[in-house]
Amino acid sequence: MIRVALVDDQALFRAGVRMLVESQPDLEFAGEAGDGQEAIGLAVRGRPDVMLMDVRMPVRDGIQATEAILADAAAAGRTPPRILVLTTFDLDENAARAIRAGASGFVLKDADPEFLLAAIRTVHRGNAVIAANATRELIAHASRGSGRAPAPASWADLTPREREIFRLAARGLSNGEIAATEFLSEATVKTHVSRILAKLGLRDRVQLVVFAYEHELPAAD
Template identity: 70%
Template sequence: MSAVVRIVLVDDQALFRAGIKMVLDSQPDLEVVGEASDGREGIDVVRATRPDLVLMDVRMPVMDGLAATAEILREPDAPRVVVLTTFDLDEAAARAIQGGASGFLLKDSEPEFLLSAVRTVHAGSAVIAASATRELFAHIAEGGATEPVPAAYADLTDREREIFALAASGLSNAEIAEREFLSEATVKTHISRILTKLALRDRVQLVVFAYRHGLV
């Protein structure tokens, strides 16, 4: 039997937390091991429980989700953090992702999507609403200057740059494989090498990197 994914919920609405907890705890492979009503309390709960994943609201009293996420991700063996937001194009959620969060979920997501997203992030893929993440950063990039492209990008092969561009545009491994006449396993290998060369953790961070440096 696979290990249970241990989750902490951080949100200032008790009723919302109760609903999410009920959905997660209904699954044999998921368990809510702690709850908090603000970012500061969330940090304490994370340190006490050492979860695999944190579902983090953005707007909360005492300490907001942005500051809490940044502090949690500085911890040794930090859990993955998924930001909860009410709006599709939420610049606060974008800043959390730029700070290392593994993606964002809308608070009114269907339960099935929530469960799938939690499992996906825990597995390391972090492909949460890839198109929404892409649209979010495109929206933000419209009025802002991009940063210089890091030297590490030059280490990518021509093929890896092609795969990078397709992944940054929101295509899944299966879609890239079909488009480039490759196997999914080959695409996965390319993505893994790209992430390693660019020191990125997951696909969401790849999208952030692409928009931050004007590569899409």
């Protein structure tokens, strides 16, 4: 069973998500909170595997809560929950900030219920999720207005092949799609992606997308 907790300041929204989670045979509802401060206690008390975290809330927002939950787990030697941020197009820059804070990805609050359920299962497996139909648009907008940083020195450590795979991954292509485009095996692509993440100090492919736009690196033709 995957234990799922929910943090959102709208009671009606919490009720709907709770019913959705409880309708699934492989999911168990682990509790809910109405603000980021309550979420910190819920992470310890409810022992969730995945936390759905709204961004804009009273007392403490979802980004601050994400940072605190992950820091507390690290300090206590606990396995932290995977945090999946709930956002809207109006909060896109905060989604990018949440990913940098340690969230495993984000989905739109009006996403199809089946997509939300798939996202929960995906992050529980250790993979990252980025909102459907929003990969480049949201992150590009998130980077505008805050000033993009120049490419870091670690960018020069990537080989020409790794830079090309980085470009395709930043566009949201899967390993299989990259393999077909570059005439490589999926195993080879997976190895390249792992090396790219290690060289750039990134946790997952969602951070790679954010990184590309923040540093004005080529992510599109």
